[in-house]
Amino acid sequence: MQDITVILIDDHAVVREGYRRLLERDSHIQVLAEGETAGDGYRLVCDKQPDVVVMDITLPGMSGIEVTRRILSKIPGQKILIFSMHEDMVFVNRAFQAGAKGYVTKSAAPEALIEAVRQVSLGKLYLSHEMAQSIASQTISDSGKDLDSLSGREFEIFHLLVQGKTLNEISAALHISYKTVANYQSNIRQKLGATTAAQIVRIAIDHGVISSVDKS
Amino acid sequence: MQDITVILIDDHAVVREGYRRLLERDSHIQVLAEGETAGDGYRLVCDKQPDVVVMDITLPGMSGIEVTRRILSKIPGQKILIFSMHEDMVFVNRAFQAGAKGYVTKSAAPEALIEAVRQVSLGKLYLSHEMAQSIASQTISDSGKDLDSLSGREFEIFHLLVQGKTLNEISAALHISYKTVANYQSNIRQKLGATTAAQIVRIAIDHGVISSVDKS
DNA sequence: TTGCACACGGGAATTCTTCCCAAGATCCCG
DNA sequence: CGGGATCTTGGGAAGAATTCCCGTGTGCAA
Known part of the structure; x- marks a missing residue:
């Protein structure tokens, strides 16, 4: 069996050390190089x-994820494994959309990374166990957390909500009943797969709907 | 010179590997054990x-930070070095308030950790270089002043809330009653002058407690 | 010792959310 | 044109969350 060659890209030196040490436990995996930045x-x-x-x-x-997209546009078929601390489905979805072949969280068992590298090198997809479970409990990735699934009015209300507007303010601003706004809110939460208001705001940020310097 | 004995506590196995490998580059540092959880x-x-x-x-x-507080109440004088990915002053302040002797970010140069361990073992304080710089720029813009009105526990819960954690998750994680968490939430909202959850998240973002690429 | 701040939580009233339903509008497609 | 899909709008009622007020216990400092 031929060695699996690997390149590590992480901005934290400590984490790279850990990666390398873990991967080299397996004598069939060879770490060719480490990179620190996207450009690297x-x-x-x-x-x-x-x-x-x-x-x-x-x-x-x-x-x-952006780097993944760029690498794949240059080298289609390159196997890329995202190893992240984000346990958020938003990131998982984006990673796979960008063409990543695997997603492992840093809180996964160390062996999971090795297994993931093996699977991915064979052309298979790999999703770490916790993530797979969290998908199951969240009705598959088609639920999307994609803002496109929101209707026009829903998006409008979504936008006001994540700005911190209250339901009363929104109903007054849009000249619709409080109840209607409340119902919209429920729908939006469900469509975006969010259980708390904070999660909705994060989704908004992730999609660039609002930003940290956006006061409005 | 006597060896410096060290215990590592981090929930990510990969990161612990990295720590250990880095620290053991220095023959005078000896890693006694690793822990994964607060209890550990x-x-x-x-x-x-x-x-x-x-x-x-x-x-x-x-x-x-809470663990730091507890350890110190049991063993006053224990030298604790916080090694975090949070580059925000809020956390640095909290860490030192809790009695930590040092604060290093994960993005610091690997050597900085070794240096920090050395300094701290000698009873000195250590603050990584990037942090020292950001103190200078932060003391002018007094951002974080609102958050100072939160007590330690309040801040902890605030942090979990803005990550999108539900009250149930928080009460389970902290081993306290749902009711207590709910009451904390009410207090936090009042102290921060926020009426909606979204506003709290905005405050968190504005203060750098979380960012769009930050999870965990 | 007294006072104060903090962590913790129960009870009850209130408010919010959710779920289910339905009416009217619009628009597209065969 | 009629049928169907989707969107906007909201009521009702059950259930969940929040608030407000109360209390306990602990630790610390004057």
């Missing part, structure tokens, strides 16, 4: 042509 | 009596 990663991958790229989502400059 | 940490520290405890802020069950 892109260059290294083109240069070294590893079997698998293991990449964090949070990178300086560009998200790992 | 507390027990290990009482048991092994290490010179220095290196601890993450984000732990399952209880924040590293």
Whole structure:
């Protein structure tokens, strides 16, 4: 059996050390190089042509998901494994949409990473166990958390909600009943798969609907 | 020179591997044990009596800052080094208030951790370089002043809330009653002058407690 | 010792959410 | 044109969450 060659991309040196040490426990996995930034990663991958790229989502400059997209547009078929601390389905969905072949959380068992690298190198998809469960409990990825699933009015109310407007303010602003707004809110939460208001705000941020410097 | 004994507490196995590998580059540092949870940490520290405890802020069950407080109430003088990915002053302040002797971010140079462990073991305080700089720029913009009105426990719950955790999850994680969490939430909202959950998240974002690429 | 702040939680009233239902509007498609 | 799908609008009622007020216990400091 041929060695599986791997490139690591993470901005935290400590975490890279951990990756490397873990992966090298398996004598069939060989870590070719480590990268620290999005640019590093892109260059290294083109240069070294590893079997698998293991990449964090949070990178300086560009998200790992964006890097994934760029790498794949240059090298279709490159196997990329996202190794992230985000246990949020939003990120999982985005990762797979971008073409990643696997998603493992940092809180997964160490062996899971090795297993994931193996699976991905064979061309299979890998989703860490906790994530798979959380998908099951959240009605598959078609539920989307995608803002596109919101109707026009729903989006309008969604937007007001995440700005911190109260239901009363919204009903007054839109000249509709409080009840209607409350019902919209329920629908929006369900469509976005959010149980708390805070989760909705996060989704809004993730989709650039609002930003931290957005006062309005 | 006597070896410096260290205990690592972090919930991510990969990160612990990295810590250990980094610290053991220095032949005078000896890692006695690793802990994964708040409980682990507390027990290990009482048991092994290490010179220095290196601890993450984000732990399952209880924040590293809370653990710090508890350890110190049991073993005053225990040297604790917080090693966190939060680059925000709010956390730095909380950590030192709780009695931590050092604060290093995960994005710091690997050598900084070793240096920090050394300094702290000698009884000195250590603050990583990026943090020291951001103190300078932060003291002017007094952001974070609102959050100072929150008590330690309130802040902890606030942090969990804005991550989108439900009241039930929080009460389970902290081993306190749902009612207590609900009451805390009410107090927090009142103290921060927020009427909706979304407004609280906005405050959290504005103060850098969370960001759009931050989870856990 | 007294006072104060904090962590914790029960009870009850109130308010919010959810779920279910329905009417009217609109628009597209065969 | 009629039928169907979708959207907007809201009521009713049960259930869940929030608030407000009350209390306990603990630790700390004057």
